[in-house]
Amino acid sequence: MELEVLCSRTHDVKNVIGNLSTEVKNRVLHDAAKSILAHQDEIIAANAVDLENGRNNQMPQGLLDRLMLNPSRIAAIADGLDQVAGLNDPLGEILSETTRPNGLILKKVRVSIGVVGMIYEARPNVSADAFGLCFKTGNCVILKGGKDAIHSNIAIVNAIKEALKINQIPEDAVNLITQTDRETTTQFMKMNQFVDVLIPRGGAGLISAVVNNSSIPVIETGTGNCHVYVDESADFEKTLNIIENAKTQRIGVCNAIESLVIHESVANEILPQIYNRLEPYHVQFRCDEKSLSILSGKENVIAATEEDFGKEYLDYILSVKIVDSIDEAIAHINHYNTGHSETIMTEDSEHADKFMKEIDAACVYHNASTRFSDGNEFGFGAEIGISTQKLHARGPMGLEALTSYKYLIFGDGQVRP
């Protein structure tokens, strides 16, 4: 289908989708889960074509693994749709209600956004996840997945459309852009007339391409250059546990830490302990001058460059900076961070308050691991991504991030004086 036709058709049904009852939406979500399971063989066959093409194109092993679907992964996708059906429907919530002096009653009510565009890479599960979250919140979704997953995505979207059809819901509630050229993607980012928001999911390159080229509002999700700051009064046991957890539990995620900032009064004592705790993981330490001298002679310790402090390694690497005050720590973190998640380790509640107030990030922690920055850990039941921008949604985004509001004003003939 031509891109503009596809966007326009999706836009045309947004009113229907935005006003479905919770009951109907949940039934469709369960049916979509069933349909995906029923079409498992076709989906796996389509995925095999993508995998074969990927291997022929020398796709790295890590990406091939993300692309691969098998019965247990398909069961997980279906299970995800069933779980979204079980979440509360946020639409219709009255966010505020006031009566004005002239008698007008003003209600602010939560509504769907309309048409959501998703741009993502070769992870076919995102196709079903995005549909589930958007449909539950009364939104239509236009999917633009990576070209390496195109056959898998077509098979998944066909299975979902079948569930819409048997429920007599417009199938245009979900559409997949099947053209895989860059030009179509760029055109898609200019479809303001039909698309209300774009959400890119993927690596830094994809996200910055969307931010720079889109004229549609974008929710930027993203990169995390997260820090742990070890203050003068830090409890060492908690600190060692949290640094180990935040650095090594999963290295490839945005809420893992990439940098340590340590007060000089405790650096001599705790830094070697941190080093020892992370030694089994072969973590490389990239150190400023002072920390380099503390760890001098040890394996896997090198001097940091200025660039290191701004890097999201997503690897067994940590940069280390020694500071002489909490103010210097805050200034350093605010200069280099990406606005994601930052932790202070301290037993001094005034320092904790200061840090939490002055650090500019979506999530600021006191004595806890940055790995908790996650929609499920925050109790949202689902996550569309973690926003590192400040408009609309910040931090882990649950269903509410996919909603807007409108004002309903009830009068009895009032005119403005």
Added chain:
Amino acid sequence: MELEVLCSRTHDVKNVIGNLSTEVKNRVLHDAAKSILAHQDEIIAANAVDLENGRNNQMPQGLLDRLMLNPSRIAAIADGLDQVAGLNDPLGEILSETTRPNGLILKKVRVSIGVVGMIYEARPNVSADAFGLCFKTGNCVILKGGKDAIHSNIAIVNAIKEALKINQIPEDAVNLITQTDRETTTQFMKMNQFVDVLIPRGGAGLISAVVNNSSIPVIETGTGNCHVYVDESADFEKTLNIIENAKTQRIGVCNAIESLVIHESVANEILPQIYNRLEPYHVQFRCDEKSLSILSGKENVIAATEEDFGKEYLDYILSVKIVDSIDEAIAHINHYNTGHSETIMTEDSEHADKFMKEIDAACVYHNASTRFSDGNEFGFGAEIGISTQKLHARGPMGLEALTSYKYLIFGDGQVRP
């Protein structure tokens, strides 16, 4: 100052401005008001240069009027700053607080956005208004006003900076871009590194230029193609009053109506009455086939083109469409509207509910004038603009629209299992 230096310097003080106490902010706002009054002569002299240039450049009379400052307008600008000082400070509000099963306490707290960029035309009052609203919400502001008002803007910003200086607040809390070429404006829209949000204020051309060229998130304010739908059971007296108010009270504003949609069962009776009510204002009626036949032979009645239904006239002109059902009315309005404000005139509460649910607009009214779509009328105390997009803020925007939130997470050594 070079653009990047100016943006970077503003960015550098956002943390200070975002953490000022309410008391300090209010004192600065009052002092800024005093300083503007104290520098009235310089501001008027600078404005005289702009006016002289405007006249030499054949600036239309309406724009010259918007550009012109005199003692009473300067008093109004100062009064605006005093009023903003009197509003509640939204920062620090706890938006939610939960305790997770692992003992983590999660607080969602309202914070400033950081650096706001304003791009506007030759209305020098916007310089002070924007500073006041941004400063009250803990934001720094970078102003890019129209080149026709550059001398006035410099004088106003200098007066504000003086008030910052005497209170020992960083003067970079407000900066004016003094380069007036287009290239600088385009560069400004790409300063993502330093600017968190751009708010364009002005005509449709300015707004679409910002939406299309900015890589910084934009809050789109704007155009209003607003409708009144007269349903079968409309009360005629209320309907006539509201149409007169919404069309004629102020024609140049975005919440004035541009189009009538009338149910065919009442069109023969009410349309001539509407025509008579608006005759003193010489309103031109641009009619579809059916309404044209009802008003045939009357002065100022012409056939509408397809284009008319999508137009924001900002003039004594109304398009008219007759429909055979409320569904057709809703479909027509949702097709042509700009998502601003729409009214249904009906005594049928089921029809009112349906209209309010299905119309996709920021403000949907039952039996009231669209002219109420305004921050002050909604009780917000101030207005930065009326958003016609669905992300972040929709409809009239008060101080809250200039805020974001962050999560503060209080732990006691928790790590993610």
